Amino acid sequence: MSNPVSALNRCPTTRREFLRRSGIGLGTLGLAGVMADDSSRRLLAAGATNPMSPKTPHFAPKAKAVIHLFLNGGPSQVDTFDPKPALDQYHGKSIPLDLRTERETGAAYRSPFKFEKYGQSGIEVSELFSHVGEMIDDVCVVRSMHADVPNHEPSLMLMNCGNGQLVRPSVGSWVTYGLGSENQNLPGFIAMCPSGYPIKGAENWQAGFLPGAYQGTYIDSKHQEIEKLIANIRNAAGLPRDEQRRQLDLLQTLNRRHQQARQQDAELESRVQSFELAYRMQIEATDAFDISREPQSIREMYGDSVQARQILIARRLVERGVRYIQLWHGAGQPWDSHDKIEDNHRRLAGECSQAIGALLKDLKQRSLLQDTLVIWGGEFGRTPTVELPKPGANAGTNSGRDHNHYGFTMWMAGGGVKGGHVHGATDEFGFQAVEDRVHVHDLHATIMHLLGFDHERLTYRYAGRDFRLTDVHGNVVHDIIA
Numbered sequence: 001m002s003n004p005v006s007a008l009n010r011c012p013t014t015r016r017e018f019l020r021r022s023g024i025g026l027g028t029l030g031l032a033g034v035m036a037d038d039s040s041r042r043l044l045a046a047g048a049t050n051p052m053s054p055k056t057p058h059f060a061p062k063a064k065a066v067i068h069l070f071l072n073g074g075p076s077q078v079d080t081f082d083p084k085p086a087l088d089q090y091h092g093k094s095i096p097l098d099l100r101t102e103r104e105t106g107a108a109y110r111s112p113f114k115f116e117k118y119g120q121s122g123i124e125v126s127e128l129f130s131h132v133g134e135m136i137d138d139v140c141v142v143r144s145m146h147a148d149v150p151n152h153e154p155s156l157m158l159m160n161c162g163n164g165q166l167v168r169p170s171v172g173s174w175v176t177y178g179l180g181s182e183n184q185n186l187p188g189f190i191a192m193c194p195s196g197y198p199i200k201g202a203e204n205w206q207a208g209f210l211p212g213a214y215q216g217t218y219i220d221s222k223h224q225e226i227e228k229l230i231a232n233i234r235n236a237a238g239l240p241r242d243e244q245r246r247q248l249d250l251l252q253t254l255n256r257r258h259q260q261a262r263q264q265d266a267e268l269e270s271r272v273q274s275f276e277l278a279y280r281m282q283i284e285a286t287d288a289f290d291i292s293r294e295p296q297s298i299r300e301m302y303g304d305s306v307q308a309r310q311i312l313i314a315r316r317l318v319e320r321g322v323r324y325i326q327l328w329h330g331a332g333q334p335w336d337s338h339d340k341i342e343d344n345h346r347r348l349a350g351e352c353s354q355a356i357g358a359l360l361k362d363l364k365q366r367s368l369l370q371d372t373l374v375i376w377g378g379e380f381g382r383t384p385t386v387e388l389p390k391p392g393a394n395a396g397t398n399s400g401r402d403h404n405h406y407g408f409t410m411w412m413a414g415g416g417v418k419g420g421h422v423h424g425a426t427d428e429f430g431f432q433a434v435e436d437r438v439h440v441h442d443l444h445a446t447i448m449h450l451l452g453f454d455h456e457r458l459t460y461r462y463a464g465r466d467f468r469l470t471d472v473h474g475n476v477v478h479d480i481i482a
Contacts, residue, residue, distance in 0.1 A: 071348075081126065090110075
């Protein structure tokens, strides 16, 4: 009798095609096995013809869209939203804590920035983010975040995809998979990062094993000219729209024939959908990304930096029904201030603070903040101790902080969270979360809850098991929900 494994190895088809012909195609079973309850069947029915069609969550959502402000590199919690007077007392001295970080650190290093109480809540905010402070009564500050390791790559994957080691779908992909999009002429999930990619690149907004239609669409937001900003969806050939439509119809006919011969390949379906989306986007995206159509007073309120432009675009996208927008500060890891943290953090905050405050004000005045969840933070925080110079470096030149995953701050606003509220706390030095600790998995569970999902029931069957964003972890933080 022939060896079936050998036969498979000799077969010219791919492993995936072999599995499909055996009746257990991953894409088909994945869509068929979204979840076992009635709501999952409604979700499947809603997306049967268009994966991005609007879908009904498990229960009434408090948030309908998400804007994630990602300060990649790791902003310092003790210099932004978690003031620690003990650092003034211990400045230049050893602190009675022994926690391992990525690099060697020394004595306590006080914050070079002043903190001030804002709003009726009296929450203290650093001068770096005074514009956010003006809106602090709409903000929920979570001072007890913690992650797994003090390294960028796994921490980015954990924050964005729920797993630091293995390939998993990103949060935005899970959200659009579960909810679809309210605008079929724009991507449901957009990631903007000026001048290139963050560390780990497109893996941060990957669809993983979900159908490719749910992957984030990358926009290089450094460009001001619309033709460059959305170059990949423009009509490069300059053809009339009716001729474009005829060409696309012919292409789609050929693609469908090709697809039928391959038993409804999920990846090919995503490719087909992408052509249609690009065609539809040509008019709507030109409008959505053109901030010159905003009143001068609004543009001045946000400011004129790259960050200001992309944050204003995010508001315009939310207005148009885009489901998930992630705004990265810049290529690489700009907030990774191992040295000269005063200069670096002041410069970086100066690029975005005004626009973030303006976003909160603008969303609120348009009655959009109540169902738009705004998230701020990085992949981890920074140490309250100074990072020691590397061997051979000039001692005394360092004035920065190392990575810190033991305790850091994130905040959320709108979308059903408690405004003017502080949740949890780090120790007296701001090193480790010690009160009402919130793991990244808990954050993800809470985000999904605000969007109307039980994070344990929003699953996708892949490789013989049901996967979810939070894997086998995560608890909803009900104390931060209004």
